[in-house]
Amino acid sequence: MxxxxxxxxxxxxxxxxxxxxxxxxxxxxxxxxxxxxxxxxxxxxxxxxxxxxxxxxxxxxxxxxxxxxxxxxxxxxxxxxxxxxxxxxxxxxxxxxxxxxxxxxxxxxxxxxxxxxxxxxxxxxxxxxxxxxxxxxxxxTYQREAERAIQHLVGMGVSRIALAQVDDSFGADAATGALKGLQVAKLQAVAHLVFPRVKPDLVPLMAQLAKADVQALLFIGSGDTVVEGIQALRAAGSNAQVATLSNNASAGFVKRLDKLGRGVIVSQVFPSERSLxxxxxxxxxxxxxxxxxxxxxxxxxxxxxxxxxxxxxxxxxxxxxxxxxxxxxxxxxxxxxxxxxxxxxxxxxxxxxxxxxxxxxxxxxxxxx
The missing domain is CATH 3.40.50.2300 (Response regulator)
Known part of the structure; x- marks a missing residue:
C-alpha cells in the first residue's frame, strides 16, 4: 500500500x-x-x-x-x-x-x-x-473597480474624497486605480491613509478623517477591518459616504455591519444576484x-x-x-x-x-x- x-x-x-x-x-x-x-x-x-x-x-x-x-x-x-x-x-x-x-x-x-x-x-x-x-x-481587476468607484463618487458631486488602504500589495494595487480616477477628475485625495494588515489601529485614523470633514471615503481592506473602520468613523461623528471593493461583496460583511451597513457602496464584478x-x-x-x-x-x-x-x-x-x-x-x-x-x-x-x-x-x- x-x-x-x-x-x-x-x-x-x-x-x-x-x-x-x-x-x-x-x-x-x-x-x-x-x-x-x-x-x-x-x-x-x-x-x-x-x-x-x-x-x-x-x-x-x-x-x-x-x-x-x-x-x-x-x-x-x-x-x-x-x-x-x-x-x-x-x-x-x-x-x-x-x-x-x-x-x-x-x-x-x-x-x-x-x-x-x-x-x-x-x-x-x-x-x-x-x-x-x-x-x-x-x-x-481591483484597479478597474477602484477607478469606477471614484468616478461614481465624483458623479454624485463629491469632491472631498479620502482613501484608506491596507499596507500590502492589495492595498497598493487598488489605490493605484483610485488615484487614477482622481487624476482623471482633476482632484486630489483630501487624505490618503495607510494602515497595517495585522492589528490595525483604526480609531485615530478615522478620527483624523472626521476632523478633515471628508465627504466620502474609499476604504480598501479586508472585511473585518473595513467593518471596524466604519464603526470607528461613525463613532468619530463622520457621516461620510463609504465605498469599498468587491472583496467585501458578501452577506457576511453586510451582517457584521448591521445597521451601519445601510448606504455603504460596494463594487461588484458580476451582475446582480437577482438578475434572472x-x-x-x-x-x-x-x-x-x-x-x-x-x-x-x-x-x-x-x-x-x-x-x-x-x-x-x-x-x-x-x-x-x-x-x-x-x-x-x-x-x-x-x-x-x-x-x-x-x-x-x-x-x-x-x-x-x-x-x-x-x-x-x-x-x-x-x-x-
Whole structure:
C-alpha cells in the first residue's frame, strides 16, 4: 500500500494523466478563518454548487471532481505552505485562493510544478500583466473597480474624497486605480491613509478623517477591518459616504455591519444576484434552490463562475487529463460564454472578465443596483 501511494505521488508530481487516481483533485487554500472567512465561505459554496451538479451528471469523463480546501487563516506564508502540500498530494490545479500577497506567495510554485491557478479570488493587476502562463483570472481587476468607484463618487458631486488602504500589495494595487480616477477628475485625495494588515489601529485614523470633514471615503481592506473602520468613523461623528471593493461583496460583511451597513457602496464584478434575465444567474438560482440554499450572494456568484471556467478547461483538456493538458486547454479556451457573460483566454490574455459595477447596501441588508 505504501509503495502504491508513493507511485501515485510520483505520477502526480510529474504531471501524468489523471487515470492514476479515482477523482480529479483540485486544491484550494484560502482564509476559512480570520478576517475574510465570510467571503471565502460564500465563494467556495458558490463553486461547490456548480461542481456538485457536474459530479451528479457523471463528472468529467466519468471522474468526479474533488475540491480539497485548506485554511490559510489569510496569512501569506501559510497560503504558500498549503499550496505546496496540495501540490504534493497530486492536485491537478490550484483554484479560488484568496488574497493578493497570498497569490504572490504561490506564484513560484506554479512555475516550479507547471500547474494552473484558476480563478484567484483577487483583482490584483500583477496577476494580469504581464501575462502569467499559469494564472487564469475570471474576475475584473481591483484597479478597474477602484477607478469606477471614484468616478461614481465624483458623479454624485463629491469632491472631498479620502482613501484608506491596507499596507500590502492589495492595498497598493487598488489605490493605484483610485488615484487614477482622481487624476482623471482633476482632484486630489483630501487624505490618503495607510494602515497595517495585522492589528490595525483604526480609531485615530478615522478620527483624523472626521476632523478633515471628508465627504466620502474609499476604504480598501479586508472585511473585518473595513467593518471596524466604519464603526470607528461613525463613532468619530463622520457621516461620510463609504465605498469599498468587491472583496467585501458578501452577506457576511453586510451582517457584521448591521445597521451601519445601510448606504455603504460596494463594487461588484458580476451582475446582480437577482438578475434572472442573465442565464448564468438563472442557472445558479436553479441549482441553489435544488440544494436548499435560501439565497445567492455576489460572492456565491464569483465562486460559481470560477467553477464554470475550471470545468470548461477540464472538458477541453480531453481524456488524457494532466496538469500540462489543463494549462494548454485553458490557454486555448478562446471565447467562452459563462451564460450571458463572455470570457476569453489566449496565450496573450488571461484577464477573464472586465465587468465592474456598483451596488449600495439597502435597508433590507441586500445589495441594491
Amino acid at each position: 505504501r509503495l502504491r501511494s508513493v507511485a501515485i505521488a510520483l505520477c502526480c508530481g510529474l504531471g501524468l494523466t489523471a487515470g492514476a487516481w479515482a477523482q480529479i483533485k483540485i486544491g484550494q487554500t484560502a482564509g476559512f478563518s480570520g478576517p475574510v472567512a465570510a467571503g471565502v465561505k460564500e465563494t467556495t459554496d458558490g463553486a461547490k454548487l456548480y461542481l456538485n451538479s457536474v459530479n451528479a451528471a457523471g463528472g468529467i469523463n466519468g471522474q468526479s471532481i474533488e475540491l480539497i480546501s485548506l485554511d490559510d487563516k489569510f496569512e501569506p506564508p501559510l497560503a504558500a505552505e498549503n499550496a505546496k502540500k496540495l501540490i504534493e498530494q497530486g492536485v491537478l490545479a490550484l483554484f479560488l485562493n484568496r488574497g493578493t500577497p497570498h497569490s504572490q506567495a504561490i506564484l513560484p510554485l506554479l512555475a516550479e510544478h507547471k500547474l494552473a491557478l484558476v480563478a484567484p479570488s483577487t483583482g490584483a493587476m500583477l496577476l494580469h500583466k504581464p501575462v502569467n502562463p499559469y494564472v487564469f483570472n475570471v474576475r475584473a 434575465n442573465t442565464p448564468m444567474i438563472r442557472e445558479a438560482h436553479e441549482l441553489a434552490k435544488a440544494a436548499g440554499l435560501a439565497e445567492l450572494t455576489p460572492s456565491n456568484l464569483e465562486g460559481f463562475a470560477a467553477a464554470k471556467v475550471l470545468v470548461a478547461g477540464l472538458r477541453k483538456a480531453g481524456k488524457d487529463l494532466s496538469r500540462a493538458s489543463l494549462v494548454r486547454a485553458l490557454d486555448g479556451l478562446g471565447k467562452y460564454d459563462l451564460g450571458g457573460l463572455e470570457l476569453q483566454f489566449s496565450s496573450t490574455d488571461h484577464t477573464g472578465l472586465d465587468y465592474a459595477d456598483l451596488a449600495i447596501i439597502g435597508p433590507d441588508g441586500k445589495f441594491w443596483r
